[in-house]
Amino acid sequence: MAECWIKCAYCETWHPADRDGRSPELALHVQRYHPKPGGEGMKTVNVDMDGVIYDFVGTFAKIAVEQRWMPAEAGDSPPTQWAMWKHWGISRYMFYQMFDVAILRHGLFQIGDPVPGAVDGLAYLLDRFERVRVVTSKQMKTPEAATAAQQQCLAWLARHVNPSAIEVAFTSNKRGYLADVVIDDKPTLQWTQKGALNVLFDQPWNQMSHYKTEDHGYVVRAGWKGLDRVIEIWEGMK
Numbered sequence: 001m002a003e004c005w006i007k008c009a010y011c012e013t014w015h016p017a018d019r020d021g022r023s024p025e026l027a028l029h030v031q032r033y034h035p036k037p038g039g040e041g042m043k044t045v046n047v048d049m050d051g052v053i054y055d056f057v058g059t060f061a062k063i064a065v066e067q068r069w070m071p072a073e074a075g076d077s078p079p080t081q082w083a084m085w086k087h088w089g090i091s092r093y094m095f096y097q098m099f100d101v102a103i104l105r106h107g108l109f110q111i112g113d114p115v116p117g118a119v120d121g122l123a124y125l126l127d128r129f130e131r132v133r134v135v136t137s138k139q140m141k142t143p144e145a146a147t148a149a150q151q152q153c154l155a156w157l158a159r160h161v162n163p164s165a166i167e168v169a170f171t172s173n174k175r176g177y178l179a180d181v182v183i184d185d186k187p188t189l190q191w192t193q194k195g196a197l198n199v200l201f202d203q204p205w206n207q208m209s210h211y212k213t214e215d216h217g218y219v220v221r222a223g224w225k226g227l228d229r230v231i232e233i234w235e236g237m238k
Protein backbone atom coordinates (compact mmCIF):
# COMPACT_ATOMS: atom_id res chain seq x y z
CA MET A 1 0.00 0.00 0.00
CA ALA A 2 1.46 3.36 -1.02
CA GLU A 3 2.12 5.84 1.70
CA CYS A 4 0.44 8.62 -0.18
CA TRP A 5 -1.47 9.27 -3.32
CA ILE A 6 -1.33 12.06 -5.82
CA LYS A 7 -4.07 13.24 -8.12
CA CYS A 8 -3.65 13.72 -11.89
CA ALA A 9 -4.44 17.36 -12.69
CA TYR A 10 -5.94 16.40 -16.05
CA CYS A 11 -8.33 13.56 -15.26
CA GLU A 12 -8.38 13.48 -11.45
CA THR A 13 -7.34 9.84 -11.17
CA TRP A 14 -5.17 8.90 -8.16
CA HIS A 15 -1.64 7.48 -8.36
CA PRO A 16 0.73 6.11 -5.71
CA ALA A 17 3.51 8.44 -4.63
CA ASP A 18 6.34 8.41 -2.09
CA ARG A 19 6.41 10.57 1.03
CA ASP A 20 7.86 13.52 -0.95
CA GLY A 21 5.11 13.38 -3.54
CA ARG A 22 7.26 11.76 -6.24
CA SER A 23 5.29 9.39 -8.44
CA PRO A 24 6.77 7.59 -11.43
CA GLU A 25 3.30 6.14 -12.01
CA LEU A 26 1.82 9.63 -12.41
CA ALA A 27 4.64 10.69 -14.73
CA LEU A 28 4.04 7.66 -16.96
CA HIS A 29 0.29 8.18 -16.81
CA VAL A 30 0.59 11.82 -17.97
CA GLN A 31 2.95 10.87 -20.78
CA ARG A 32 0.65 8.12 -21.96
CA TYR A 33 -2.79 9.70 -21.57
CA HIS A 34 -2.17 13.45 -21.57
CA PRO A 35 0.69 14.08 -23.98
CA LYS A 36 1.71 17.68 -24.43
CA PRO A 37 -0.56 19.08 -27.13
CA GLY A 38 1.24 20.26 -30.27
CA GLY A 39 2.18 23.92 -30.23
CA GLU A 40 2.50 24.14 -26.46
CA GLY A 41 6.16 24.96 -26.43
CA MET A 42 8.34 24.55 -29.51
CA LYS A 43 10.16 21.26 -29.51
CA THR A 44 12.25 20.15 -32.47
CA VAL A 45 13.56 22.05 -35.46
CA ASN A 46 15.35 20.31 -38.33
CA VAL A 47 17.80 22.54 -40.17
CA ASP A 48 19.48 21.67 -43.44
CA MET A 49 23.22 22.32 -43.64
CA ASP A 50 24.21 23.18 -47.22
CA GLY A 51 22.62 26.35 -48.54
CA VAL A 52 21.06 27.14 -45.14
CA ILE A 53 23.91 27.08 -42.59
CA TYR A 54 26.96 26.46 -44.78
CA ASP A 55 27.82 28.30 -47.99
CA PHE A 56 28.23 25.15 -50.04
CA VAL A 57 27.72 26.74 -53.46
CA GLY A 58 30.15 29.60 -52.84
CA THR A 59 32.79 27.24 -51.45
CA PHE A 60 32.46 24.76 -54.29
CA ALA A 61 32.63 27.57 -56.88
CA LYS A 62 35.75 28.99 -55.22
CA ILE A 63 37.53 25.59 -55.32
CA ALA A 64 36.40 24.97 -58.91
CA VAL A 65 37.72 28.34 -60.09
CA GLU A 66 41.01 27.99 -58.16
CA GLN A 67 41.56 24.54 -59.65
CA ARG A 68 40.63 25.87 -63.12
CA TRP A 69 37.82 23.33 -63.42
CA MET A 70 35.64 26.11 -64.73
CA PRO A 71 36.07 29.71 -65.90
CA ALA A 72 36.44 32.34 -63.18
CA GLU A 73 33.37 34.33 -64.27
CA ALA A 74 31.13 31.28 -63.77
CA GLY A 75 31.57 31.65 -60.03
CA ASP A 76 30.76 35.37 -59.95
CA SER A 77 27.04 35.00 -59.40
CA PRO A 78 25.01 32.41 -57.50
CA PRO A 79 23.17 29.82 -59.60
CA THR A 80 19.50 30.56 -60.19
CA GLN A 81 18.67 26.89 -60.59
CA TRP A 82 19.23 23.82 -58.44
CA ALA A 83 21.33 22.15 -61.16
CA MET A 84 24.28 24.45 -60.50
CA TRP A 85 26.48 22.71 -63.07
CA LYS A 86 24.24 24.19 -65.81
CA HIS A 87 24.87 27.67 -64.42
CA TRP A 88 28.59 26.92 -64.30
CA GLY A 89 28.57 25.63 -67.89
CA ILE A 90 29.86 22.15 -67.08
CA SER A 91 28.31 18.69 -67.44
CA ARG A 92 26.59 16.87 -64.61
CA TYR A 93 29.20 14.12 -64.96
CA MET A 94 32.02 16.64 -64.60
CA PHE A 95 30.30 18.19 -61.58
CA TYR A 96 30.16 14.88 -59.72
CA GLN A 97 33.73 14.04 -60.72
CA MET A 98 34.77 17.36 -59.16
CA PHE A 99 32.67 16.73 -56.08
CA ASP A 100 34.68 13.90 -54.52
CA VAL A 101 38.02 15.53 -55.38
CA ALA A 102 36.84 18.81 -53.84
CA ILE A 103 36.05 16.92 -50.62
CA LEU A 104 39.10 14.67 -50.41
CA ARG A 105 41.75 17.16 -51.54
CA HIS A 106 40.33 20.59 -50.81
CA GLY A 107 38.10 20.29 -47.73
CA LEU A 108 34.86 21.26 -49.49
CA PHE A 109 32.74 20.96 -46.34
CA GLN A 110 35.23 22.59 -43.99
CA ILE A 111 36.85 25.64 -45.57
CA GLY A 112 33.73 27.67 -46.33
CA ASP A 113 31.88 30.49 -44.59
CA PRO A 114 28.50 30.40 -42.91
CA VAL A 115 25.50 31.53 -44.93
CA PRO A 116 25.05 35.18 -43.81
CA GLY A 117 22.98 35.29 -40.62
CA ALA A 118 23.31 31.55 -39.94
CA VAL A 119 25.34 31.74 -36.72
CA ASP A 120 22.92 34.21 -35.11
CA GLY A 121 20.01 32.28 -36.61
CA LEU A 122 21.16 29.04 -34.97
CA ALA A 123 21.57 30.85 -31.65
CA TYR A 124 17.95 32.01 -31.98
CA LEU A 125 16.76 28.47 -32.71
CA LEU A 126 18.77 27.06 -29.76
CA ASP A 127 17.09 29.62 -27.56
CA ARG A 128 13.63 28.86 -28.81
CA PHE A 129 13.58 25.08 -29.36
CA GLU A 130 14.25 22.17 -27.08
CA ARG A 131 16.09 20.35 -29.84
CA VAL A 132 18.00 21.77 -32.81
CA ARG A 133 18.89 19.05 -35.26
CA VAL A 134 21.09 19.61 -38.30
CA VAL A 135 19.91 17.13 -40.94
CA THR A 136 22.14 16.78 -43.96
CA SER A 137 22.79 14.23 -46.66
CA LYS A 138 26.46 13.41 -47.03
CA GLN A 139 26.16 10.42 -49.33
CA MET A 140 29.00 10.44 -51.82
CA LYS A 141 30.19 8.12 -54.56
CA THR A 142 32.79 6.47 -52.33
CA PRO A 143 32.80 5.63 -48.61
CA GLU A 144 36.07 7.61 -48.27
CA ALA A 145 34.46 10.77 -49.62
CA ALA A 146 31.33 10.27 -47.48
CA THR A 147 33.42 9.79 -44.32
CA ALA A 148 35.56 12.83 -45.11
CA ALA A 149 32.45 14.93 -45.86
CA GLN A 150 30.88 13.98 -42.51
CA GLN A 151 34.08 14.65 -40.56
CA GLN A 152 34.54 18.03 -42.25
CA CYS A 153 30.92 18.96 -41.55
CA LEU A 154 31.28 18.13 -37.83
CA ALA A 155 34.58 20.01 -37.57
CA TRP A 156 33.05 23.09 -39.20
CA LEU A 157 30.00 22.99 -36.91
CA ALA A 158 32.25 22.68 -33.86
CA ARG A 159 34.02 25.88 -34.90
CA HIS A 160 30.84 27.90 -35.37
CA VAL A 161 28.25 26.47 -32.98
CA ASN A 162 28.39 24.93 -29.51
CA PRO A 163 28.63 21.28 -30.59
CA SER A 164 27.09 19.96 -27.38
CA ALA A 165 23.94 22.02 -27.98
CA ILE A 166 22.98 20.59 -31.36
CA GLU A 167 22.29 17.18 -32.84
CA VAL A 168 23.51 16.13 -36.27
CA ALA A 169 21.92 13.51 -38.51
CA PHE A 170 23.56 12.37 -41.75
CA THR A 171 20.78 11.02 -43.92
CA SER A 172 19.13 11.43 -47.30
CA ASN A 173 15.82 10.40 -45.75
CA LYS A 174 15.13 13.73 -44.07
CA ARG A 175 11.51 12.85 -43.37
CA GLY A 176 12.74 10.04 -41.14
CA TYR A 177 13.48 12.63 -38.46
CA LEU A 178 10.20 14.13 -37.29
CA ALA A 179 10.17 17.78 -36.32
CA ASP A 180 7.84 20.67 -35.54
CA VAL A 181 9.68 23.03 -37.88
CA VAL A 182 11.75 22.07 -40.93
CA ILE A 183 14.09 24.46 -42.76
CA ASP A 184 15.62 23.46 -46.11
CA ASP A 185 16.60 25.14 -49.39
CA LYS A 186 15.93 22.29 -51.81
CA PRO A 187 13.21 23.30 -54.29
CA THR A 188 11.98 19.72 -54.82
CA LEU A 189 10.35 20.02 -51.37
CA GLN A 190 10.97 16.32 -50.66
CA TRP A 191 11.80 17.23 -47.07
CA THR A 192 8.43 18.67 -45.98
CA GLN A 193 6.59 17.02 -43.08
CA LYS A 194 2.91 16.73 -42.31
CA GLY A 195 1.79 19.06 -39.52
CA ALA A 196 5.13 20.87 -39.40
CA LEU A 197 5.97 24.44 -40.28
CA ASN A 198 7.87 23.86 -43.52
CA VAL A 199 10.23 26.74 -44.35
CA LEU A 200 11.86 26.88 -47.77
CA PHE A 201 15.08 28.76 -47.07
CA ASP A 202 15.28 31.76 -49.39
CA GLN A 203 17.99 31.27 -52.03
CA PRO A 204 18.37 32.29 -55.70
CA TRP A 205 17.92 28.65 -56.77
CA ASN A 206 14.49 28.15 -55.25
CA GLN A 207 12.50 31.11 -56.53
CA MET A 208 9.62 29.06 -57.97
CA SER A 209 6.24 30.60 -58.61
CA HIS A 210 4.34 28.24 -56.33
CA TYR A 211 5.19 26.32 -53.20
CA LYS A 212 2.50 23.69 -52.92
CA THR A 213 3.81 20.30 -51.87
CA GLU A 214 2.15 17.06 -52.88
CA ASP A 215 0.72 16.19 -49.51
CA HIS A 216 1.92 18.62 -46.87
CA GLY A 217 0.24 21.86 -47.88
CA TYR A 218 2.16 25.03 -48.66
CA VAL A 219 5.63 25.95 -47.57
CA VAL A 220 6.70 29.40 -46.43
CA ARG A 221 9.81 30.95 -47.92
CA ALA A 222 12.06 32.82 -45.49
CA GLY A 223 15.73 33.56 -44.88
CA TRP A 224 17.49 33.90 -41.52
CA LYS A 225 16.28 37.49 -41.37
CA GLY A 226 12.52 36.85 -41.48
CA LEU A 227 12.53 33.46 -39.77
CA ASP A 228 11.68 34.65 -36.24
CA ARG A 229 8.60 36.48 -37.52
CA VAL A 230 7.39 33.41 -39.46
CA ILE A 231 7.81 31.22 -36.38
CA GLU A 232 5.97 33.73 -34.20
CA ILE A 233 3.03 33.94 -36.61
CA TRP A 234 2.87 30.17 -36.90
CA GLU A 235 2.92 29.73 -33.13
CA GLY A 236 0.07 32.24 -32.80
CA MET A 237 -2.01 30.26 -35.33
CA LYS A 238 -1.82 26.96 -33.48
Ligand SMILES: [Mg+2]
Binds near residue numbers: 049050
Ligand atom coordinates in the same frame (compact mmCIF):
# COMPACT_ATOMS: atom_id res chain seq x y z
MG1 LIG B 1 20.55 22.29 -48.78
